Amino acid sequence: MEAKFWAGLTENQPPAYLDMLPADQPGLLIFIAPEARRQSLWLELKRRSPSSASELKPFCLWIDPHRHLAITSWSDVLNALEARLVQVGEEAARADVQQLRGLCERMDYQAFLPFSSEDFALRIGRCIAQYYELLEELVQQLSSRSIARTGAYGILEHWRGRNIILLPEPKLVGFICVSPHAWARHRETPLWLMIPAWTGKSLGPQWFEKIRKALQPLEREGRLITDPQDPRRAFQVPLFLPTGVERDAVLSALVDQVRQVAELLRPLQSSA
Numbered sequence: 001m002e003a004k005f006w007a008g009l010t011e012n013q014p015p016a017y018l019d020m021l022p023a024d025q026p027g028l029l030i031f032i033a034p035e036a037r038r039q040s041l042w043l044e045l046k047r048r049s050p051s052s053a054s055e056l057k058p059f060c061l062w063i064d065p066h067r068h069l070a071i072t073s074w075s076d077v078l079n080a081l082e083a084r085l086v087q088v089g090e091e092a093a094r095a096d097v098q099q100l101r102g103l104c105e106r107m108d109y110q111a112f113l114p115f116s117s118e119d120f121a122l123r124i125g126r127c128i129a130q131y132y133e134l135l136e137e138l139v140q141q142l143s144s145r146s147i148a149r150t151g152a153y154g155i156l157e158h159w160r161g162r163n164i165i166l167l168p169e170p171k172l173v174g175f176i177c178v179s180p181h182a183w184a185r186h187r188e189t190p191l192w193l194m195i196p197a198w199t200g201k202s203l204g205p206q207w208f209e210k211i212r213k214a215l216q217p218l219e220r221e222g223r224l225i226t227d228p229q230d231p232r233r234a235f236q237v238p239l240f241l242p243t244g245v246e247r248d249a250v251l252s253a254l255v256d257q258v259r260q261v262a263e264l265l266r267p268l269q270s271s272a
Contacts, residue, residue, distance in 0.1 A: 187238035195235040
């Protein structure tokens with residue numbers, strides 16, 4: 001068995017590893033990899049295998065009458081382990097598997113996702129441009145409707161966006177941006193409203209819980225991502241884009257979502 005996350009194959013994989021299997025009794029060399037890498041890694045494993053090898057079924061290669069090569073994903077392995085542990089009532093071991101699952105999910109997210117030709121379609125480029133156009137129009141609409149004051153352009157990590165002032169006193173700043181990372185990890189939308197942790201720190205540590213309590217309605221709806229351990233962005237609110245409608249309807253939906261956040265936070269203004 002060979003465990004992989006993002007590391008590439010060595011020169012000895014898989015030929016030298018296959019040679020270690022007994023030639024006179026059944027043997028299996030299996031690779032475990034992130035789901036995002038399974039297909040591309042499998043193609044490379046097949047390319048490096050003997051030309052006489054044949055694929056018996058998806059992700060399983062017949063090398064010779066005794067030796068086989070296969071690949072599976074971390075999620076499949078952990079699902080099977082957890083299911084068995086549930087059957088036998090091993091809750092402590094199951095908790096360990098769940099911790100390992102969290103690690104593997106982070107590794108899976110970090111794995112390089114091979115491109116497909118569809119990823120470079122002209123429509124993809126146009127959509128990305130529209131996300132940024134909508135971001136600018138959204139900020140203008142929020143200002144003209146007195147929902148939030150417009151702030152400066154900014155960069156949160158490597159995401160470009162616009163600061164907005166959700167509360168003037170105490171000054172509570174939000175950051176509207178296109179966030180590929182939040183999109184890939186949390187919710188299916190490119191536009192996000194961030195309330196960075198430094199905002200809470202500047203007001204005092206108790207403000208993290210105050211803001212979280214105010215935004216509980218969003219949390220109950222699954223529309224609030226919080227991570228107290230991450231000092232870079234304490235609160236992340238996905239801004240969903242309706243599909244199949246014209247630009248004005250999309251903007252109206254975005255404005256309504258930010259307005260809801262601002263209204264939930266407004267009672268905090270009197271508690272400063």
